[in-house]
Amino acid sequence: MxxxxxxxxxxxxxxxxxxxxxxxxxxxxxxxxxxxxxxxxxxxxxxxxxxxxxxxxxxxxxxxxxxxxxxxxxxxxxxxxxxxxxxxxxxxxxxxxxxxxxxxxxxxxxxxxxxxxxxxxxxxxxxxxxxxxxxxxxxxxxxxERILFFEEKKLDLILSEExxxxxxxxxxxxxxxxxxxxxxxxxxxFIKIATDRKEEFNTYTIIWSNGKVSKSPLTSKANDHIKRMFEGRKNDIGKIRCLNSEMKGNSLYYDLLKQSSYEYLLLDAVVKKDKEKFFKLIESFYAAMFYNSFESDEYATEEFLKIFKVKSDIKFHCHEKSNWDLNFNNLFLVDGEFTAIDYE
CATH class of the missing domain: 3.40.50 (Rossmann fold)
Structure with a gap:
């Protein structure tokens, strides 16, 4: 009209x-x-x-x-x-x-x-x-385009604290x-939309008022990705455990963690210029991730190459099954234990 x-x-x-x-x-x-x-x-x-x-x-x-x-x-x-x-x-x-x-x-x-x-x-x-x-x-x-007066992320951390x-x-x-x-x-x-990847990985995450978190496929092609995540809850990595979850229909549900993410702890140390705390957090993470790992140059399976394309001749620290999405925003300290919420 x-x-x-x-x-x-x-x-x-x-x-x-x-x-x-x-x-x-x-x-x-x-x-x-x-x-x-x-x-x-x-x-x-x-x-x-x-x-x-x-x-x-x-x-x-x-x-x-x-x-x-x-x-x-x-x-x-x-x-x-x-x-x-x-x-x-x-x-x-x-x-x-x-x-x-x-x-x-x-x-x-x-x-x-x-x-x-x-x-x-x-x-x-x-x-x-x-x-x-x-x-x-x-x-x-x-x-x-922009003029870089300052980095927004640091100031936004301070705004959140206030x-x-x-x-x-x-x-x-x-x-x-x-x-x-x-x-x-x-x-x-809270809603997070993951559409900047291949269609088979397109998902959205909702935090609900009842303390639950759901992760759902945006397309039918992403159903298998959610199911693999559900299976991934069984695989701890080093001393990092995966948070327990359940499937309802095509959605994955788990409990919302009240603790601050590991990313928050690191950024807080940066903002406060606490170098000692920052490196202590990094060292604790590495110790937990490398625990019970082994060095190998035979990691490049057919499935690995399908995603990462190339193999290096260098030996790397490996686990039988590793978490591909283990960034600091998906990591929490729960009762002194590293816990991952996104285990692909």
């Missing part, structure tokens, strides 16, 4: 209305004293009783803009931070500002998600419950609900 927004006439009501990179331009097509409030009110009339508006837009106080990225709408540094000085057609908002607009439009039931690296190509969706607890913000990968990350998230995805009823997404506290 080709029409101006204010001329659309429809009898249908909808489950979802999606506004991605649209709301920022509202004052250019809604002529009123409160264009953003009035626009949400207008859209409310198209929703079913339990309908949802998904509002995705940049945070004008996003950390990446302080760190040297140009604002996408103007291609200028600090444009949103300066409230788009000399620009009449565009406006983005801080968390507090967009919250006030939503509530003035008569919505009382809404949920904030914080997409990383941003809302256009998200890898991770944080929520208010865990954004300052789980430090996984994915890879800082953007399409724009319970401030939600205010400096690069983007918002807001689920604005038309009723006060319960919604299926109420119990979702």
């Amino acid at each position: 080709l029409s101006d927004f204010d001329d659309i006439e429809l009898e249908e009501k909808f489950d979802y209305i999606v506004l991605c990179n649209v709301f920022e331009y509202t004052k250019s097509f809604v002529k009123s004293e409160n264009p953003y409030v009035d626009y949400l009110n207008y859209l409310k009339g198209f929703l079913k009783e339990d309908g949802v508006i998904f509002l995705a837009l940049s945070n004008r106080l996003g950390l990446k803009y302080f760190a040297g990225f140009k604002e996408e709408h103007t291609n200028q540094l600090f444009a949103g931070i300066k409230e788009y000085f000399n620009t009449d057609s565009i406006q983005t908002f801080s968390k507090t500002e967009i919250t006030k607009i939503i509530e003035k439009a008569g919505f009382s039931n809404y949920k904030f998600y914080y997409p990383y690296p941003d809302h256009e190509f998200p890898q991770i969706l944080h929520t208010d419950k865990l954004i300052n607890t789980i430090l996984d913000k994915g890879i800082y990968r953007y399409r724009n 319970d401030l990350s939600q205010y400096f998230s690069n983007s918002f995805l807001i689920e604005i609900r038309s009723s006060d009823n319960d919604y299926p997404t109420d119990d979702m506290d």
